[in-house]
Amino acid sequence: MTQQKPAPNKRVVLVSRPVGIAQANDFAIEETSLSPLQDGEVRVANQFLSVDPAMRGWIADSGNYSDPVPIGGVMRSLAVGKIVESRSPDWHAGQIVLGWFGWQQFATVKPEAIVRAVIQTDLPASLALGVLGINGVTALLALTLVGEPKPGDTLVVSTAAGSVGSAVGQIGRLLGCRTVGIAGGANKVQQCLKEFGYDAAIDYKAGTLDAAIAEECPNGVDIYFDNTSGQVSDAVLPHLALGARVVNCGTAAIDRWAPWPTGPRVERHLLVKRARMQGFVVFDHMDKWEEAVAKLAQWVRDGKLRYSEEVLDGLDACPDALAGLYRGENTGKRVIRI
Amino acid sequence: MTQQKPAPNKRVVLVSRPVGIAQANDFAIEETSLSPLQDGEVRVANQFLSVDPAMRGWIADSGNYSDPVPIGGVMRSLAVGKIVESRSPDWHAGQIVLGWFGWQQFATVKPEAIVRAVIQTDLPASLALGVLGINGVTALLALTLVGEPKPGDTLVVSTAAGSVGSAVGQIGRLLGCRTVGIAGGANKVQQCLKEFGYDAAIDYKAGTLDAAIAEECPNGVDIYFDNTSGQVSDAVLPHLALGARVVNCGTAAIDRWAPWPTGPRVERHLLVKRARMQGFVVFDHMDKWEEAVAKLAQWVRDGKLRYSEEVLDGLDACPDALAGLYRGENTGKRVIRI
Numbered sequence: 145m146t147q148q149k150p151a152p153n154k155r156v157v158l159v160s161r162p163v164g165i166a167q168a169n170d171f172a173i174e175e176t177s178l179s180p181l182q183d184g185e186v187r188v189a190n191q192f193l194s195v196d197p198a199m200r201g202w203i204a205d206s207g208n209y210s211d212p213v214p215i216g217g218v219m220r221s222l223a224v225g226k227i228v229e230s231r232s233p234d235w236h237a238g239q240i241v242l243g244w245f246g247w248q249q250f251a252t253v254k255p256e257a258i259v260r261a262v263i264q265t266d267l268p269a270s271l272a273l274g275v276l277g278i279n280g281v282t283a284l285l286a287l288t289l290v291g292e293p294k295p296g297d298t299l300v301v302s303t304a305a306g307s308v309g310s311a312v313g314q315i316g317r318l319l320g321c322r323t324v325g326i327a328g329g330a331n332k333v334q335q336c337l338k339e340f341g342y343d344a345a346i347d348y349k350a351g352t353l354d355a356a357i358a359e360e361c362p363n364g365v366d367i368y369f370d371n372t373s374g375q376v377s378d379a380v381l382p383h384l385a386l387g388a389r390v391v392n393c394g395t396a397a398i399d400r401w402a403p404w405p406t407g408p409r410v411e412r413h414l415l416v417k418r419a420r421m422q423g424f425v426v427f428d429h430m431d432k433w434e435e436a437v438a439k440l441a442q443w444v445r446d447g448k449l450r451y452s453e454e455v456l457d458g459l460d461a462c463p464d465a466l467a468g469l470y471r472g473e474n475t476g477k478r479v480i481r482i
Numbered sequence: 483m484t485q486q487k488p489a490p491n492k493r494v495v496l497v498s499r500p501v502g503i504a505q506a507n508d509f510a511i512e513e514t515s516l517s518p519l520q521d522g523e524v525r526v527a528n529q530f531l532s533v534d535p536a537m538r539g540w541i542a543d544s545g546n547y548s549d550p551v552p553i554g555g556v557m558r559s560l561a562v563g564k565i566v567e568s569r570s571p572d573w574h575a576g577q578i579v580l581g582w583f584g585w586q587q588f589a590t591v592k593p594e595a596i597v598r599a600v601i602q603t604d605l606p607a608s609l610a611l612g613v614l615g616i617n618g619v620t621a622l623l624a625l626t627l628v629g630e631p632k633p634g635d636t637l638v639v640s641t642a643a644g645s646v647g648s649a650v651g652q653i654g655r656l657l658g659c660r661t662v663g664i665a666g667g668a669n670k671v672q673q674c675l676k677e678f679g680y681d682a683a684i685d686y687k688a689g690t691l692d693a694a695i696a697e698e699c700p701n702g703v704d705i706y707f708d709n710t711s712g713q714v715s716d717a718v719l720p721h722l723a724l725g726a727r728v729v730n731c732g733t734a735a736i737d738r739w740a741p742w743p744t745g746p747r748v749e750r751h752l753l754v755k756r757a758r759m760q761g762f763v764v765f766d767h768m769d770k771w772e773e774a775v776a777k778l779a780q781w782v783r784d785g786k787l788r789y790s791e792e793v794l795d796g797l798d799a800c801p802d803a804l805a806g807l808y809r810g811e812n813t814g815k816r817v818i819r820i
Contacts, residue, residue, distance in 0.1 A: 201754075373749040392753045406744045411711040415730045415761035416539075423753035 150177035155218050155248030156462040158203060164400040165470045166203050171219065171463035178250055186235050186258065188243065188251045190225040192455075194273040195465040195478040197396050204401075218246040219462070224262060224272045225251070225482075240265065242272045247462045249482055260433060264441045271444070274307055274477035275451035278426060280440040281433055282393065283311035286424040287369060288319075290391045295320030297366035298385070300357070301342075302376045303396055305332040305452075307477035310340045311440075312369045314449050317341055321367070324360045326353070326376055328472065339450055353379040364388070372397040374407070381413045390421040396470070452476030488515035493556045493586030494800040496541060502738040503808045504541050509557065509801035516588055524573050524596065526581065526589045528563040530793075532611040533803040533816040535734050542739075556584040557800070562600060562610045563589070563820075578603065580610045585800045587820055598771060602779045609782070612645055612815035613789035616764060618778040619771055620731065621649035624762040625707060626657075628729045633658030635704035636723070638695070639680075640714045641734060643670040643790075645815035648678045649778075650707045652787050655679055659705070662698045664691070664714055666810065677788055691717040702726070710735040712745070719751045728759040734808070790814030 152175055159172045181187055202220050203213050213220050223245035227237050232255045235241070243258040245251035262272045274280065287293060299316040303309040304325025313323045313336065325336035325345040336345035344360040346353065357365070357380060364385025370377050374397025384390070398405055413419060443449035454476040456465060461480050469478060490513055497510045519525055540558050541551050551558050561583035565575050570593045573579070581596040583589035600610045612618065625631060637654040641647040642663025651661045651674065663674040663683040674683035682698040684691065695703070695718060702723025708715050712735025722728070736743055752759060781787035792814040794803060799818050807816060 370749065373747060377749065392749050395749055395753065398747070398750070401750055404746050407747045408742050409711060409736070409745045410748060410759070411708065411715070411730050411733055411761075412736070412739055413761075414759055415733065415763070418761045418763055418766060420758060420760040421748070421752055422758040423749075423751075423756045425753070425756055428756060 150179070151250070152176070153178050153248060153250045154459050155246065156459060157216055157218055158213050159215065161205055161212070161215060162203065163402070165200055165467055167467045168464035170203075173459055173463070178252065181229050181231050181252065183231050184254060185230075186227055186232050186253055186255060187229040188223075188225040188241060188245050188253065189228045190223045190245055190249060190251060190482045192224045192270040192273055193245075193247050193462065193480040193482065194222040194278070195456075195462075195469060195474075195480065196221070196278060197394055197469055199466050200470070218248050220244065221247050222259070222273055222278060223247075223251070224269050224277075240269055242277060247459065247480075249459065259430070260437075264437065267441060267444060270453060270455070270479050270481075271451070273479050274453055275311055275444060275449065276437050276440050279307035279477055280311045280449075280451075281429075281436045282424070282426040283308050284315055284436050284440060285426060285429050285432055286391050286393050287312050287315055287367075289429070290422045290424050291316075291367040291369060291389050293319045293321050293367060297321045298324065298361050298363060299367045299369065300324045300326065300361065300365045300380055301369045301371070302326045302380070303371040303394075304342060304345060305335045305340065306371060307451075308393060309369070309371055310336075310452065311449065313340050313342050315443075316367070316369075317343070318443070318448060324357075324365075326380075335452070339452065341450075348376050348379075354382075357383050367391070369393060374398055378408050381408070381410055384413055384417045384419045386417055386419075388417055388419040390419065392421055392423040399470075454478050456480045458482070488517070489588070490514070491516050491586060491588045492797050493584065494797060495554055495556055496551050497553065499543055499550070499553060500541065501740070503538055503805055505805045506802035508541075511797060511801070516590065519567050519569050519590065521569050522592060523568075524565055524570050524591055524593060525567040526561075526563040526579060526583050526591065527566045528561045528583050528587060528589060528820045530562045530608040530611055531583075531585050531800065531818040531820065532560040532616070533800075533807060533812075533818065534560070534616060535732060535807055537804050538808070556586050558582065559585050560597070560611055560616060561585075561589070562607050562615075578607055578610075580615060585797065585818075587797065597768070598775075602775065605779060605782060608791060608793065608817050608819075609789070611817050612791055613649055613782060613787065614775050614778050617645035617815055618649045618787075618789075619767075619774045620762070620764040621646050622653055622774050622778060623764060623767050623770055624729050624731050625650050625653055625705075627767070628760045628762050629654075629705040629707060629727050631657045631659050631705055635659045636662065636699050636701060637705045637707065638662045638664065638699065638703045638718055639707045639709070640664050640718070641709040641732075642680060642683060643673045643678065644709060645789075646731060647707070647709055648674075648790065649787065651678050651680050653781075654705070654707075655681070656781070656786060662695075664718075673790070677790065679788075686714050686717075692720075695721050705729070707731060712736055716746050719746070719748055722751055722755045722757045724755055724757075726755055726757040728757065730759055730761040737808075792816050794818045796820070
C-alpha cells in the first residue's frame with residue numbers, strides 16, 4: 145500500500161486538570177495528520193465515542209483505579225469503530241471493534257487497546273458503548289457478583305433511570321427481585337415506571353426520601369446498588385435488611401474528593417445488619433465480558449431489556465459532553481457520532 | 483428434694499436507660515430470693531461474669547442486633563458457672579456451663595439460655611468468657627470468614643491489645659500475615675510487640691497515625707480488622723490495598739449514635755480499591771463455636787495464643803465495670819468473680 149499525503153485526524157485533548165468535574169474549557173480540539181501505520185498497529189475509524197461519568201475519575205489527579213490522562217493527551221474513552229487498516233495478524237480491515245480509542249476521528253493503536261470485536265452485528269453498533277457495553281456489563285456483573293440477588297429480594301437502585309441503573313433495575317426484576325428506583329424529578333420517575341419496569345420509583349428531590357424508602361421497602365433493603373453516594377445513599381443505608389449487600393458502583397453525587405467529603409458513618413449500619421459494602425470496577429472482569437454481552441443482547445432482542453440512548457453529533461460536542469452529564473441534561477446513554 | 487426457706491440472690495439491674503455509655507448509677511444492686519425451680523428449668527451458680535464493650539449496645543434503645551435490656555431487668559451478660567440444680571433432662575448438677583446468665587449470683591434459666599458446656603476443664607473456667615469465648619471466637623471467625631487472610635497479607639488491627647484485637651493479631655500471624663497493631667499509649671504498644679507478637683505496633687495517640695500506617699504497610703492494608711470506627715479507621719481506610727477486606731467488628735471509639743456521627747466518606751475508597759467492608763456479629767455463627775473453641779484452646783495449650791485477663795471481685799464491681807472499659811482502664815479481658 146502506498147501512502148498518499150498524510151490524512152488529517154481531529155482529536156480532543158485535555159488542556160488543564162480540573163478540580164471537580166471537567167468543563168468544556170478543560171479540553172481543546174486539535175487537528176493533526178496521521179502517520180503511516182507501523183508494524184503491529186491497527187487503525188480504527190471511530191463511529192461512536194462514549195461519554196461516561198467514570199471519565200471524571202480518569203482525568204482526576206487523586207487516587208483512582210487508573211493513571212490520569214496526561215495534559216495534552218487525547219481524552220481517554222471507549223469507542224466503537226471500523227478497522228480501516230491493520231498491520232497486526234490478529235485483526236483485519238472491516239472488523240467492527242470496541243476499544244480504548246479515545247475522543248478522536250482515527251485511532252492508531254496496538255491490539256491491546258482493542259477490547260473486543262463487536263459480533264452482535266444485528267443490533268446497532270452504538271449499543272456496544274451502552275447496554276451491550278460498559279453500562280450493561282457493569283450492571284449485570286456488579287449486580288450478580290456483588291449484589292448476589294435472590295428471588296424476593298428488595299433491590300434499590302440510585303440513578304435508577306441512568307445507563308447503568310436502568311439496566312440494573314430491569315435485570316434485577318428478571319432475576320426475581322422487587323425493584324425500587326431512586327431518581328431525580330417526576331420525568332425520570334415516570335421513565336423508571338413506564339420504560340424500565342421498576343415496581344416502585346422514588347423522586348429524591350421530593351424531600352421525603354426516608355419515608356418513601358420505608359414505605360416501598362417494608363422488609364428492608366436487601367441490595368442497594370449505589371451509583372451516587374451522597375444524600376441518596378445516606379437515606380438508604382438506615383433501611384438495610386439483615387445481611388444486605390451494597391454495591392459501590394459510582395459516586396455521581398459527589399462533585400469533588402478534595403477536600404474529602406464527610407457523611408453519616410456507615411460502620412454501625414454494617415455491623416448491626418451484618419451487611420456488606422463492596423466496590424466494583426468492571427475492568428477487573430474482562431474474562432466475563434463476552435458471556436455478559438451475549439446474555440444482554442438476547443434480552444434486548446427479546447424485548448426484555450430496554451435502553452435509552454442520546455446521540456450527539458460530531459467531535460465538537462465532546463468538550464462539554466462530560467460536564468453535561470453531571471448537569472443531568474442527558475436523556476439516556478450519551479454517545480457521540482463521528 | 484424439699485425446699486428450705488428461700489435462698490437469697492443478689493443481682494444487678496438496669497435502672498435508667500443511658501444516653502451514651504452506661505455509668506455506675508444506671509445500675510442498682512438488689513437482693514431477692516430464689517423461687518423453687520420449675521419443670522424444665524436449670525439453676526446456675528455463676529462463677530465469672532463477663533464485661534464486654536458490646537453491652538453498650540444491649541442496653542441502648544436505638545437500632546441494634548438484639549432487644550434492649552428492659553428497665554428493672556437483670557443486666558444481660560454472658561457468664562460461666564456451675565449447675566447446682568436441674569429439672570431439665572439435658573443438663574445435670576455439677577456441669578460447668580457458659581450462657582446468658584446475667585449479672586447475678588444465681589441464674590434460673592431455660593436450657594435455651596445455656597450456650598454450651600465448658601469441656602476444656604484443663605484450662606481456667608474464666609477463659610470461656612474471653613479467649614475461649616466471645617472474644618477469641620469472634621477474633622477467629624471474623625478474621626477467617628470476613629477477612630479471608632492469605633499468607634503475606636498485611637493485617638491491621640485496631641484496639642490491638644484488647645481482648646478481641648490481641649487474639650486477631652496472634653491468629654493473623656499464625657495464618658501467615660504481617661500484623662500491624664494500633665493501640666493507645668506506649669504501654670499498649672509495648673504489650674502488642676512483646677506479649678502479642680505483632681510485627682509492628684502504632685500508638686494512635688502519638689499524632690502521626692497516617693505516616694506510621696504508610697511506613698508499616700508499604701504495600702497497603704489487605705485486611706483491616708476494625709474494632710473502633712472513628713479516627714483510627716479514618717486513618718486506615720486511605721491505605722487499603724486493592725481487593726482489601728475491612729471487618730466491622732465494633733465501634734468502640736464512638737460514644738453515641740444519637741445524633742448520628744459523621745466521618746470521611748468511605749464509598750470512594752471501596753470503589754477505587756475494589757474493597758469490601760462487612761459487619762460481623764459472632765452470634766450468627768453459633769454452629770461454628772465448638773470447633774472454634776477447640777482450635778483456640780489448643781493454641782493456648784501450645785503457648786501460641788496468649789491472653790490478658792483482669793479479674794474484679796464481687797457483684798459490687800459490676801455497675802462501674804462497663805463504664806470503666808470505655809475509660810480504657812482495664813488491663814485485659816475484664817471478668818467479675820462471684
